[in-house]
Amino acid sequence: MSATILIWSITVAQLFLLAAMACAVARMVLGPRAQDRVLGFDALYVCAMLLLLTFGIRTGTTIYFEAALVISLLGFVSTVALAKFLMRGEVIE
Amino acid sequence: MTHAADLPAWAALPTAFFLLLGSGLTLLGAIGLLRFGSFYERVHAPTLGTTWGAGGILIASMICFTVLQSRPALHEILIAAFVIVTTPVSLMLLARAALYRDRTENNGGVPAFEAESEGTDGEASPKSSDQKQTKGQ
Amino acid sequence: MSRLLPYPLLATSLLVMWILLNGLSAGHLVLGAIIGIAASWAMTALEPAKPRLRRWGLIPGLFVTVMADVLRSNIAVASIVLRGRRGQRTSGFVTIPLELRDPTGLAVLACIITSTPGTAWVEYRSGTGVLLLHVLDLADEQEWIDIIKGRYERPLMEIFE
Missing domain, CATH: 3.30.1360 (Gyrase A; domain 2)
Incomplete structure (x- = not known):
């Protein structure tokens, strides 16, 4: 009984997160300006990280956790670099 | 998927609850990202997913792994701390970049610093080459 | 004390992070402590403004x-x-x-x-x-x-x- 509840809730959560990723991708595609696209990318990597965590809960392995950590690190650095680029047009000053 | 049966009911129910809470909040944030009208309104949307959205899923993960391995799994605190520290930084930088660009292009609706004017809509006149323009300086 | 550990908070949080990632054992404790101390020495080269906390409570x-x-x-x-x-x-x-x-x-x-x-x-x-x-x-x-x-x-x- 509890196993069915857990499996179903994980599936629903994964579908929610997939829909959230789709919204973020739509915002990236629609724009209308570059800062909206970067914002969409920011939301996208957070959703991808959370999706990996739900996969980790589903399979019971901690490998996904490491991947989520790497995604959040790389996503943060790239968002900051893109924001700096939008501000001045050059990443390295 | 086999391990899910090992989880006792008292742990499975909170796990399911926090999973649904977190993913639901993340989804609402993403819908807001899609629906809001201007950039400065959209900046508010992803914080929904990164505060209690991420928090809910991380709590669920902590409960699940703590019960399964019968020792506290505190890895998730790392991700939580990291997300809490990094999201405001990236959103702040983005908002400042957007403000800078709107000011240099003289788009309406953005306050010059001391002005008290309230503008909601910083929508740009469609300028297609806004990235190349800055790059070519 | 302050020459060995110029930034005690940074060193301890790095040590805690290392233990959380690698699991608690004597070897990792030593390795994490070395990394924390080395990182806080590296921080002194940057000379950040030291925050002063008046009231922890x-x-x-x-x-x-x-x-x-x-x-x-x-x-x-x-x-x-x-x-x-x-x-x-x-x-x-x-x-x-x-x-x-x-x-x-x-x-x-x-x-x-x-x-x-x-x-x-x-x-x-x-x-x-x-x-x-x-x-x-x-x-x-x-x-x-x-x-x-x-x-x-x-x-x-x-x-x-």
Whole structure:
């Protein structure tokens, strides 16, 4: 009984997160300006990280956790670099 | 998927609850990202997913792994701390970049610093080459 | 003591992170301690401004307040999203004159404001100390000024100044 509840809730959560990723991708595609696209990318990597965590809960392995950590690190650095680029047009000053 | 049966009911129910809470909040944030009208309104949307959205899923993960391995799994605190520290930084930088660009292009609706004017809509006149323009300086 | 460990907080948090990632054992304890000490020596080369915490006791209370506010504004923003375009809602910019001048305190205030859904820190002029804030649901400008100054700025000033 509890196993069915857990499996179903994980599936629903994964579908929610997939829909959230789709919204973020739509915002990236629609724009209308570059800062909206970067914002969409920011939301996208957070959703991808959370999706990996739900996969980790589903399979019971901690490998996904490491991947989520790497995604959040790389996503943060790239968002900051893109924001700096939008501000001045050059990443390295 | 086999391990899910090992989880006792008292742990499975909170796990399911926090999973649904977190993913639901993340989804609402993403819908807001899609629906809001201007950039400065959209900046508010992803914080929904990164505060209690991420928090809910991380709590669920902590409960699940703590019960399964019968020792506290505190890895998730790392991700939580990291997300809490990094999201405001990236959103702040983005908002400042957007403000800078709107000011240099003289788009309406953005306050010059001391002005008290309230503008909601910083929508740009469609300028297609806004990235190349800055790059070519 | 202060020459061996110039930044004790940084060293301990690095050690805790190392233990969390690798599991608790004697070898990892030593390795994490070495990394923490080496990193805090490297930090001295950067010479960051050292934050001075005056009152530690206020930090847990502020943390609880912020968590409760974040939860409340999560619900508020979620209901705004669900209502969609039908609901009457005005968003706009608010300017707030801040008295807080400590850089660390300002950084913490920026993190609090931005990570709360519904408010976003847009710009701060360090010359005049005026903060430009964007609020999603702007019903009353003065109310937001009171919230920011009373709930967050005053405890932060007590902690850092």
